[in-house]
Amino acid sequence: xxxxxxxxxxxxxxxxxxxxxxxxxxxxxxxIFGLLGPNGAGKTTLIRxxxxxxxxxxxxxxxxxxxxxxxxxxxxxxxxxxRGLYKSMKVGEQALYLAQxxxxxxxxxxxxxxxxxxxxxxxxxxxKKIQELSKGMAQKVQFIVTVLHRPKLLIFDExxxxxxxxxxxxxxxxxxxxxxxGATVIFSTHRxxxxxxxxxxxxxxxxxxxxxxxxxxxxxxKYKSNTFEVGLLAESENGLYDELKEKFQVVPxxxxxxxxxxxxxxTLDQSTxxxxxxxxxxxxxxxxxxxxxxxxxxxIFIKTISENE
Ligand code: ADP
Ligand code: MG
Numbered sequence: 001x002x003x004x005x006x007x008x009x010x011x012x013x014x015x016x017x018x019x020x021x022x023x024x025x026x027x028x029x030x031x032i033f034g035l036l037g038p039n040g041a042g043k044t045t046l047i048r049x050x051x052x053x054x055x056x057x058x059x060x061x062x063x064x065x066x067x068x069x070x071x072x073x074x075x076x077x078x079x080x081x082x083r084g085l086y087k088s089m090k091v092g093e094q095a096l097y098l099a100q101x102x103x104x105x106x107x108x109x110x111x112x113x114x115x116x117x118x119x120x121x122x123x124x125x126x127x128k129k130i131q132e133l134s135k136g137m138a139q140k141v142q143f144i145v146t147v148l149h150r151p152k153l154l155i156f157d158e159x160x161x162x163x164x165x166x167x168x169x170x171x172x173x174x175x176x177x178x179x180x181x182g183a184t185v186i187f188s189t190h191r192x193x194x195x196x197x198x199x200x201x202x203x204x205x206x207x208x209x210x211x212x213x214x215x216x217x218x219x220x221x222k223y224k225s226n227t228f229e230v231g232l233l234a235e236s237e238n239g240l241y242d243e244l245k246e247k248f249q250v251v252p253x254x255x256x257x258x259x260x261x262x263x264x265x266x267t268l269d270q271s272t273x274x275x276x277x278x279x280x281x282x283x284x285x286x287x288x289x290x291x292x293x294x295x296x297x298x299x300i301f302i303k304t305i306s307e308n309e
Contacts, residue, residue, distance in 0.1 A: 004152065005184070024210065035187065102151075150183070176198065199216055232286065233285055
């Protein structure tokens with residue numbers, strides 16, 4: 001897979017403080033790349049370097065294999081963390097103005113804005129002033145303006161902050177749709193809720209350093225431990241628990257159920273397969289639940305950060 005964007009060894013210091021320390025990322029074409037990390041990790045600093053707002057002290061950035069240059073600004077749609085629209089300008093007027101700055105003709109800009117305003121059901125906002133909109137409403141307008149000129153790379157810095165869950169979902173669906181249409185997307189977040197469904201790739205940044213990067217499925221495979229969550233119905237639960245403990249590594253599990261059952265987490269060694277376990281359990285009990293425990297991105301995030309403290 002070719003990379004649309006590569007950052008190689010980027011560092012940034014503010015005085016004696018290091019905000020970004022030798023960070024490299026590779027963003028595959030057509031992917032949704034999540035830049036994850038707690039507040040203050042350095043995500044926005046990295047994003048500002050990619051957008052040529054901040055110059056790195058060290059490191060290089062390549063877009064489509066070319067060293068980053070001024071002209072690339074047109075290839076990138078950027079939604080900054082600090083959203084800024086002119087408060088006293090009217091929504092439509094401002095959207096048209098910003099769209100033309102991105103190189104669209106007035107006619108093109110109008111057509112595309114109409115499409116997006118209809119899609120978001122906000123056409124009646126056209127003649128309102130920005131200051132009449134709520135934060136979330138203004139953010140929707142800014143999202144539209146960011147994607148309107150269909151740049152090949154979209155960068156959203158904390159796109160979900162300021163949105164209620166319903167509107168956050170609207171934005172999430174739009175991001176997925178933009179990828180369908182061929183865009184490459186980088187977004188940053190310090191909250192993990194939307195990450196699972198959205199990202200193919202993630203990089204985890206903590207205290208200015210990258211501590212994990214890769215394809216989400218590969219990372220999950222690496223962090224899973226051949227553990228299965230099982231719910232069993234048996235005549236003697238205690239007897240079965242003791243018996244299982246002799247054969248496997250077993251701890252109680254705490255998933256929710258509506259009826260009584262023996263709830264366990266069973267970790268298998270490499271020589272035992274899930275089928276071996278299933279076969280064994282089926283001779284001992286009625287199996288109500290059997291699924292592999294796959295760590296969530298949130299669990300991996302917390303685990304990796306605590307290992308790096
Ligand atoms: P994140 O986006 O991950 O929350 P930032 O990249 O905004 O983190 O910030 C990383 C660190 O760098 C923070 O400690 C922040 O205070 C510091 N920082 C960012 N920009 C500046 C600046 N212009 N001057 C001084 N310190 C800065
Ligand atoms: Mg930030």
